[in-house]
Amino acid sequence: MTTVYNVPASKLIEKLAQHLKENVDEIKPPSWSIFVKTGAHVQKPPQNPDWWYIRCASLLRKIYVHGPIGLERLRAEYGGRKDFGVRPEHAVKAGGAIIRKALQQLETAGLIEKLPARGRKVTAEGRKLLQEIAEGLSRELVKEIPELEKYIIKGD
Secondary structure, three states: OOOHHHHHHHHHHHHHHHHHHHHHHOOOHHHHHOOOOOOOOOOOOOOOOOHHHHHHHHHHHHHHHHEEEHHHHHHHHEEEEEEEEEEEEEEEOOOHHHHHHHHHHHHOOEEEEEEEEEEEOOHHHHHHHHHHHHHHHHHHHHHHHHHHHHHOOOOO
């Protein structure tokens, strides 16, 4: 059985974001998402109009791989290097409101759940969705590049 670990993360996130946009009604960009930067380390808001769905998909994958994981660790994961001009750069965390709102929407959709004092983890429904998308993606990749078939783990 192909899992999230067996397919390229960028392609999985792209497919998952498309699925979330088309099929999950609970996930919608807030009205302020067109103006907001993703953190203090960036200078402009995201240029991609579908960035909210990509961030939600990325969060879902990250929680699957590293979960249970909390908000502060996710802020650190999505943070970056802040340019202070002539002074040395330092690592800063990403904005918390974006991640928090995205996590709340994923919880409402039933894809993740909150564990008291431990963070969030993927529910059975979320795990099933990720594995179905990973399966479909692996089939597409094998059609494009037949040599990959020997590297894909087959299950039942």
